[in-house]
Amino acid sequence: GGTLYVVATPIGHLGDISARAIEVLKQVDRIAAEDTRHSGRLLQHFAIQTPMLALHEHNERNSAPLLIEQLQAGQSIALISDAGTPLISDPGFNLVRLARQSGVRVVPIPGPSALICALSAAGLATDRFVFEGFLPSKSTARRNRLEQLVREPRTLVFYESSHRIVDCLADMVAVFGASRRAVLARELTKQFETIRQDELGALQQWVEADSNQQKGEIVVLVEGWSQPDDDVLNAEAERILQVLLEELP
Ligand code: SAM
Numbered sequence: 001g002g003t004l005y006v007v008a009t010p011i012g013h014l015g016d017i018s019a020r021a022i023e024v025l026k027q028v029d030r031i032a033a034e035d036t037r038h039s040g041r042l043l044q045h046f047a048i049q050t051p052m053l054a055l056h057e058h059n060e061r062n063s064a065p066l067l068i069e070q071l072q073a074g075q076s077i078a079l080i081s082d083a084g085t086p087l088i089s090d091p092g093f094n095l096v097r098l099a100r101q102s103g104v105r106v107v108p109i110p111g112p113s114a115l116i117c118a119l120s121a122a123g124l125a126t127d128r129f130v131f132e133g134f135l136p137s138k139s140t141a142r143r144n145r146l147e148q149l150v151r152e153p154r155t156l157v158f159y160e161s162s163h164r165i166v167d168c169l170a171d172m173v174a175v176f177g178a179s180r181r182a183v184l185a186r187e188l189t190k191q192f193e194t195i196r197q198d199e200l201g202a203l204q205q206w207v208e209a210d211s212n213q214q215k216g217e218i219v220v221l222v223e224g225w226s227q228p229d230d231d232v233l234n235a236e237a238e239r240i241l242q243v244l245l246e247e248l249p
Helices: 019-027 036-045 060-072 093-101 114-122 139-147 162-176 200-209 230-247
Strands: 003-007 030-033 052-054 077-080 105-109 129-134 155-161 181-186 194-199 217-222
Touching: 003 019, 003 060, 003 093, 019 077, 019 105, 030 036, 036 052, 060 077, 060 093, 093 105, 114 155, 114 181, 114 194, 114 217, 139 162, 155 162, 162 181, 162 200, 162 217, 181 200, 194 200
Parallel strands: 003 077, 003 105, 030 052, 030 077, 129 155
Antiparallel strands: 155 217, 181 194, 181 217
């Protein structure tokens, strides 16, 4: 049978495509792309002439079985998404799961992903982290989701769209508190790349005051919850005791 290649493509800077990705995209029988017009520009840039077909969230369930038949018949297919690594907040899960279930060989061609790119430069703990993808778009649902994460000790990583970033930060301040540290990673690998670490409250004010920070593609990282340590608690107990003692007759 043929092979299904899962190929990562750039998240902005075209120079980030790997030599192996180009080679595979040239050599396969077909490229399954999330948006064929969008990917057409990428393929043209690298003089890749492989025919494309559309595989997006609306047709993936119906198309996947057909693609599996073609793979089993010996065709090789490369799966790409609009940017970064397929399946990471992008289509492809149904196809890859079905391929595995059907005994089709699945080969990853690694490369950029905004998640790892942001983590690598954020300066927050990376030994353990949680990828939360996109938060719900409505505020009530978004706050509920954030409430469930208040005591999560691992670094939290979210994808957010630029037109919701102001509301999202407001909800994060409300739920996590203004002094929790966080990082905004915007337009990674692109001309206006901006990575800023500060307390959530300060980040919210900065983004609200500067409409340029409300444009483009954004990853939001939030430091994990840390238990106030014993020294801090003891000092606080001492202080309260002192206040009480002063009030005593
Ligand atoms: N599959 C992609 C990956 O591996 O990163 C993610 C696709 S998801 C539909 C798009 C989201 O990823 C954006 O809303 C943004 O949160 C994040 N993203 C993608 N490219 C980015 C970039 N250059 N800078 C910052 N965030 C980016």
